[in-house]
Amino acid sequence: MLVAISILVFLPIALGGASSRIGFAEEKEVPVWPKPHSLLASGSGSLALAENFTLRSSPDSIATLSSAFARYREIIFLHHSIFLASRQIPESIPQLQALSVRISSPDETLQIGVDESYRLQIPDPDDATAALLTAETVYGALHGLETFSQICAFNFTTKMTEVRYIPVDIVDRPRFEYRGLLIDTSRHYEPLKIVRSVIDSMAYAKLNVLHWHIVDTQSFPLEIPSFPKLWNGAYTGAERYTLEDAKGIVEGVGYPELWPSGNCTQPLDVSNFAKTFPFKFMHLGGDEVDTTCWKKTRHIARWLAHNNFTAKQGYEYFVLRAQKIALKYGLTPVNWEETFNNFGSKLNNETIIHNWSKLYPYVFLGYSHSWNLLFRIGPGLAPLVVGAGFKCIVSDQDVWYLDHLDVPWQSFYKNEPLTNITGEHEQSLIIGGEVCMWGETVDPSDIHQTIWPRAAAAAERLWSPRSFTDQGTSQVHSRLKTFRCLLQQRGIPAAPVDELGRVSPPYPAFNGYYKKYAQAGDTLQSFLARA
Amino acid sequence: MLVAISILVFLPIALGGASSRIGFAEEKEVPVWPKPHSLLASGSGSLALAENFTLRSSPDSIATLSSAFARYREIIFLHHSIFLASRQIPESIPQLQALSVRISSPDETLQIGVDESYRLQIPDPDDATAALLTAETVYGALHGLETFSQICAFNFTTKMTEVRYIPVDIVDRPRFEYRGLLIDTSRHYEPLKIVRSVIDSMAYAKLNVLHWHIVDTQSFPLEIPSFPKLWNGAYTGAERYTLEDAKGIVEGVGYPELWPSGNCTQPLDVSNFAKTFPFKFMHLGGDEVDTTCWKKTRHIARWLAHNNFTAKQGYEYFVLRAQKIALKYGLTPVNWEETFNNFGSKLNNETIIHNWSKLYPYVFLGYSHSWNLLFRIGPGLAPLVVGAGFKCIVSDQDVWYLDHLDVPWQSFYKNEPLTNITGEHEQSLIIGGEVCMWGETVDPSDIHQTIWPRAAAAAERLWSPRSFTDQGTSQVHSRLKTFRCLLQQRGIPAAPVDELGRVSPPYPAFNGYYKKYAQAGDTLQSFLARA
Incomplete structure (x- = not known):
């Protein structure tokens, strides 16, 4: 018009932000969406995020990053109740103390074509207790934080938030x-x-x-x-x-x-x-x-x-x-x-x-x-x-x-x-x-x-x-x-994947209980027809 | 089962909270939902909420109220951008400086049958610059805060948040x-x-x-x-x-x-x-x-x-x-x-x-x-x-x-x-x-x-x-x-009123532009059929 x-x-x-992953992705696949450009390494290890886990940057005066740190902290620890936050963490679990973000360019100008690339290495090759996120610009770093948050999950057994697929080395750009x-x-x-x-x-x-x-x-x-x-x-x-x-x-x-x-x-x-x-x-x-x-x-x-x-x-x-x-x-x-x-x-x-x-x-x-x-x-x-x-x-x-x-x-x-x-x-x-x-x-x-x-x-x-x-x-x-x-x-009411646009779930979730009784080759329809 | x-x-x-009212209710009706028990008074006046508008309580040490104040502050001023928050407010507009909450009973025990009544008077009979909310218990006061927030609205001309229907005197209980x-x-x-x-x-x-x-x-x-x-x-x-x-x-x-x-x-x-x-x-x-x-x-x-x-x-x-x-x-x-x-x-x-x-x-x-x-x-x-x-x-x-x-x-x-x-x-x-x-x-x-x-x-x-x-x-x-x-x-995705459960809006909103061209007796269907 x-x-x-x-x-x-x-x-x-x-602007705002919840996590603890629900996993449908195959365990071996790193469940980041969209798929990163290159996965130089990924493993099957996990590191618990320490109670005083910090997000830090160098240079440390970037306002855009400070607010992003607050936002992603909330997202990463979403499944942490206040009770868990103050509990004793067993010392025997390997822990990650920090994610260090290093930006090459101080220029925060945002325009089309800005460098959005980043690299995420866990652990940092120089510091086994930290993760390292490097980016040319702050905008690449923001994408890297999102990727980091997507490989974090709440462990319902240890009741700690973990970063998984360790050691991981992701090189990414749009x-x-x-x-x-x-x-x-x-x-x-x-x-x-x-x-x-x-x-x-x-x-x-x-x-x-x-x-x-x-x-x-x-x-x-x-x-x-x-x-x-x-x-x-x-x-x-x-x-x-x-x-x-x-x-x-x-x-x-x-x-x-x-x-x-x-x-x-x-x-x-x-x-x-x-x-x-x-x-x-x-x-x-x-x-x-x-x-x-x-x-x-x-x-x-x-x-x-x-x-x-x-x-x-x-x-x-x-x-x-x-x-x-x-x-x-x-x-x-x-x-x-x-x-x-x-x-x-x-x-x-x-x-x-x-x-x-x-x-x-x-x-x-x-x-x-x-x-x-x-x-x-x-x-x-x-x-x-x-x-x-x-x-x-x-x-x-x-x-x-x-x-x-x-x-x-x-x-x-x-x-x-x-x-x-x-x-x-x-x-x-x-x-x-x-x-x-x-x-x-x-x-x-x-x-x-x-x-x-x-x-x-x-x-x-x-x-x-x-x-x-x-x-x-x-x-x-x-x-x-x-x-x-x-x-x-994270509070975003996304519709079911296996339906057309905006369609509500037609049945109780097809998992857990039902899974036990489904036969090989069952579709949801055939399962329900038999039940 | x-x-x-x-x-x-x-x-x-x-737990969380956005306002600036969209009005379909008739102007003379006080648009509170659910309808309060008694409306002892309501007028057509408005008071702008002062820049340093405060929510205060006596006794002032009630934790439940302190967190509610923070929540309702956000809700009441929802349409205020950070730019507006720091602007000069013209002194000539009558302003409300505070909402005073007075609780009779210090008992915060929450059980079925707890007294949920409240009274909301704007202005406070003893203080023309304040509103007065009285309640037996903190739970009545919370309902009163909700009612107060529902008669506040952002004025798009003065760009200030106002409380409307002044003078208002609401006595309410479930x-x-x-x-x-x-x-x-x-x-x-x-x-x-x-x-x-x-x-x-x-x-x-x-x-x-x-x-x-x-x-x-x-x-x-x-x-x-x-x-x-x-x-x-x-x-x-x-x-x-x-x-x-x-x-x-x-x-x-x-x-x-x-x-x-x-x-x-x-x-x-x-x-x-x-x-x-x-x-x-x-x-x-x-x-x-x-x-x-x-x-x-x-x-x-x-x-x-x-x-x-x-x-x-x-x-x-x-x-x-x-x-x-x-x-x-x-x-x-x-x-x-x-x-x-x-x-x-x-x-x-x-x-x-x-x-x-x-x-x-x-x-x-x-x-x-x-x-x-x-x-x-x-x-x-x-x-x-x-x-x-x-x-x-x-x-x-x-x-x-x-x-x-x-x-x-x-x-x-x-x-x-x-x-x-x-x-x-x-x-x-x-x-x-x-x-x-x-x-x-x-x-x-x-x-x-x-x-x-x-x-x-x-x-x-x-x-x-x-x-x-x-x-x-x-x-x-x-x-x-x-x-x-x-x-x-306030961020709650409620479905259209004039449809069955959960149905999406079938057409662009029937208001504003269309309103100008609708003829007497038009339904949305007859309007669209003609257009």
């Missing part, structure tokens, strides 16, 4: 630099607490861009101080975000120092927008624009006639002008694919095309009995976009739109952004992908279970090496179930 | 002393973080008893130190609760001083159970017991023969013996209605009967075309229970079982526990009711949206005067929608 305002919030960290999730607060309002919990959950899957589709045709919840009547278009007087709220979300993910001032009420023009959302990309929309009403609206019709524009030319003018303003302020424009389809040759070279329709170009072949409409589907739009020299973000609606409830996680997982793109340069122009949680049938009651666990499948496709993800979904099934349990233990 | 272990946790408080919610962690495991958030949400609706149906046939997640193999029946090694976890839940709701010691690993016999769960009631189950397998199990069959018992007599022996043990430790036994139906005359007089089958006694009349089976439904079991002199908790499965997804909130609301009970003494034996969230199709992904908002409807039936609740549901509809939004803003 042309009027949509979207905020791309780059995520360094999350495959794509842009790994996004779109949320839509126009079709349904999402309270700030819900938005924050979505951000928390993204960090668990190492997604790094929140595309906050904050306003659209249905409602306009955002305050624009220079146009104070706009948010009268909110659903109710309270279903709104102040500019400070939007800042708070961005600030909450790490960058207070980039804000102008707490009392800033300057107009939200692009210059101010650039201050409010200090990221390089600005999503200028431009999809599914219906210009028919422009001709019916007298002053717009007059303006079109005055400029000798068709409605379509007016739309083109609007998009190109918005691009110029964004570029003037140093922002890289992102536009939905319709702009490329309609006037791609006029778009600025810097434009990043956001692709949502994989069925392009298609040729209508006629009707069939079984499919209603018969198309010959072309190679997809993304190859055309990068062939024309534009960068591209992939959000194929048939498999990466989370509001499509009939798409199972396997389809999310299998969607390869580089399909039909073979040239090395063209491949480099695909900067990543984004799963989209359009909000028509999503509100605070169901947003998490519609996003999760399916978004996690896409997250692994975007993070892990293609050589691994191309091997199929059956080998990752149990690890994804483990990740779903991790989400739930 | 006979083997079920259920924990009844009396709730003084909740109609029934037992207002419960059952959760079932046997059919699906619920992580501790989820259990805690359920407890949080109960406090918002002034429910006061968590009936934690912790183990059953499907899985045995609870640690019983004297029988350490029992929790091998958990679904997985991690889907368990240590005894300390269970204690932590109870402790989290307020009573660390009642615990024996942090390292207590004594057997969970009744004596220890009484220490772990320091409440007067002990739910001993006894429903839906299938004794056929007893006859097939050799050592049980031998024991039955030795005692000259039928299986049914063995079941009776078990229940009555468990009752005796409970009574020996000063606990009041609660048993499901089957015990009353089968050997009611032998139950101890103190027994509280938990009634779930309203269709009793029924007479089978034959088949009909439209109803399949035709019954003449009797007056219900509860009248028989109280007629026999037993106390009774009502959980009519046709309208108060939350796993019945086809039951709308209106049916929850209309269920009157005193139906067909007219005598004053018999009425006094109905101590309250409980909505039951059986866990077959409920796990962390959908527990909240299956419980809420329907449990809130029952909560008002149990709290508010019958003279009000008997007036029907249409007058409370908009206030319930407001309460649902309050739950969502």
